[in-house]
Amino acid sequence: MTTTTAPSRTPSAPPGPRRMHLAAHFPGVNNTTVWTGDRVGSQIDFASFEHLARTAERGRFDFFFLAEGLRLREHKGRIHDLDVMGRPEAVTVLSALAAVTDRLGLAATVSATFNEPYELARRLSTLDHLSGGRAAWNVVTTSDAFTGENFRRGGYLDHADRYVRAAEFVATARELWDSWPAGGTPRPVAHQGPHFSVRGEFTLPRSPQGHPVIIQAGDSAEGRDFAAATADVIFTRHSTLEAGREFYADVKGRLPAHGRDADALKIMPGVTFVLGDTAADAQERAATIRRQQVSPQNALVALEQVWGVDLSAYDPDGPLPDFDPVPDPRLAQGRVRIGDPKAVADRWRALSEAKGLSIRETVIETTGRQSFVGTPAAVAEEMAAFVAARAADGFILVPHLTPGGLDDFVDRVVPLLQERGVLRPEYEGATLRSHLGLPEPVRPAGKG
Numbered sequence: 001m002t003t004t005t006a007p008s009r010t011p012s013a014p015p016g017p018r019r020m021h022l023a024a025h026f027p028g029v030n031n032t033t034v035w036t037g038d039r040v041g042s043q044i045d046f047a048s049f050e051h052l053a054r055t056a057e058r059g060r061f062d063f064f065f066l067a068e069g070l071r072l073r074e075h076k077g078r079i080h081d082l083d084v085m086g087r088p089e090a091v092t093v094l095s096a097l098a099a100v101t102d103r104l105g106l107a108a109t110v111s112a113t114f115n116e117p118y119e120l121a122r123r124l125s126t127l128d129h130l131s132g133g134r135a136a137w138n139v140v141t142t143s144d145a146f147t148g149e150n151f152r153r154g155g156y157l158d159h160a161d162r163y164v165r166a167a168e169f170v171a172t173a174r175e176l177w178d179s180w181p182a183g184g185t186p187r188p189v190a191h192q193g194p195h196f197s198v199r200g201e202f203t204l205p206r207s208p209q210g211h212p213v214i215i216q217a218g219d220s221a222e223g224r225d226f227a228a229a230t231a232d233v234i235f236t237r238h239s240t241l242e243a244g245r246e247f248y249a250d251v252k253g254r255l256p257a258h259g260r261d262a263d264a265l266k267i268m269p270g271v272t273f274v275l276g277d278t279a280a281d282a283q284e285r286a287a288t289i290r291r292q293q294v295s296p297q298n299a300l301v302a303l304e305q306v307w308g309v310d311l312s313a314y315d316p317d318g319p320l321p322d323f324d325p326v327p328d329p330r331l332a333q334g335r336v337r338i339g340d341p342k343a344v345a346d347r348w349r350a351l352s353e354a355k356g357l358s359i360r361e362t363v364i365e366t367t368g369r370q371s372f373v374g375t376p377a378a379v380a381e382e383m384a385a386f387v388a389a390r391a392a393d394g395f396i397l398v399p400h401l402t403p404g405g406l407d408d409f410v411d412r413v414v415p416l417l418q419e420r421g422v423l424r425p426e427y428e429g430a431t432l433r434s435h436l437g438l439p440e441p442v443r444p445a446g447k448g
């Protein structure tokens with residue numbers, strides 16, 4: 001494929017501390033969100049999306065981010081409805097948000113495993129036109145055949161083939177985006193590859209960003225290489241300082257092999273935060289939130305996902321099962337796997353015994369954690385330290401309340417980050433590429 005992203009440096013970055021990039025994640029169905037209480041709205045109403053997006057823009061964030069789930073999750077053969085069910089299609093939501101925001105980038109997660117390049121390139125180009133250059137595509141490869149049953153045209157792709165398809169998908173989309181010369185008529189595209197055959201002219205002129213920003217989420221060596229070759233931003237779960245630094249060095253180290261500069265790919269872990277007026281207050285709130293996230297029923301569900309069998313007779317406030325897991329991948333469907341069940345069970349039992357924890361307390365300790373907990377000043381300082389230590393180029397913030405969970409962060413932490421000079425006081429450009437300090441992709445020679 002043609003490398004279309006030239007080496008970049010942030011052209012307008014003033015001397016001083018490293019600036020961070022920020023994005024806001026609108027949570028879908030997951031165990032990081034609390035879906036009960038006064039400050040919680042709907043996960044589907046436009047009002048929720050609008051509130052969170054406007055708040056992110058008020059905080060001068062780079063972009064607003066939507067994940068994707070293409071099938072309702074199941075647990076023990078029934079639809080899992082302990083958090084919330086259902087989420088709308090991302091590009092459609094972002095098109096509506098383009099009308100009520102002005103500078104904020106709009107990032108849609110869309111699977112490269114279940115779409116067609118011509119059709120998706122068209123939707124994303126349309127979003128880039130409608131928003132004046134604010135579109136981004138988070139390329140995911142979707143990890144389970146259960147989801148694929150909705151899209152079946154034959155066998156499900158194995159792991160390695162999904163990245164082959166994703167690479168050809170993005171390359172084909174880029175050919176389409178590059179096919180309109182400035183002010184001229186479109187050149188026909190004739191792509192013939194193992195996964196796609198595209199012949200004909202693209203329906204849209206080149207969009208304001210040239211190509212929408214490409215984000216990647218997927219953690220294997222293949223995923224990291226795909227990002228190093230192709231993406232502008234990588235969304236990662238490596239959110240502790242140590243794991244973040246390791247991941248950062250690994251991914252940035254893969255860029256030169258693809259002829260790319262270290263600044264060409266921004267690394268943004270997904271993180272959570274809890275604020276308090278004092279450190280103790282913040283810790284107490286964090287503990288309360290974890291108990292809300294892991295209800296007694298959710299604790300048993302988490303346990304069953306590891307043990308692979310019905311454990312509904314167990315008391316969530318009692319001890320863990322004393323037998324080994326009986327792995328059953330069909331017990332929980334549509335969820336990302338958590339690793340080898342026996343190893344997880346051994347770790348959980350050891351922790352539970354060492355600290356005298358019940359089932360629920362063990363799940364609270366082992367599944368998820370709040371990344372930044374403290375006073376606004378402490379959180380601002382810690383976030384800046386992560387960026388200074390090259391554990392991240394910025395963060396994708398995942399609030400635990402929808403849609404009001406970002407308000408306190410923007411009101412109380414953003415001004416402190418701006419005072420420190422680590423967050424832009426105002427938007428400097430109009431497009432998402434300009435927020436990220438990324439140049440417009442160069443058109444391949446002889447094609448523009």
Ligand SMILES: Cc1cc2nc3c(=O)[nH]c(=O)nc-3n(C[C@H](O)[C@H](O)[C@H](O)COP(=O)(O)O)c2cc1C
Pocket residue numbers: 066067068069109111139140141142143217218219220221222223224235236237270
């Ligand atoms: C941080 C992160 C976020 C992800 N978000 C999604 C998502 O929203 N939708 C989806 O279908 N897959 C999502 N994935 C799954 C990946 O696209 C991929 O299928 C999975 O991680 C397996 O690939 P890997 O072995 O390279 O990690 C995500 C993965 C990561 C690491």
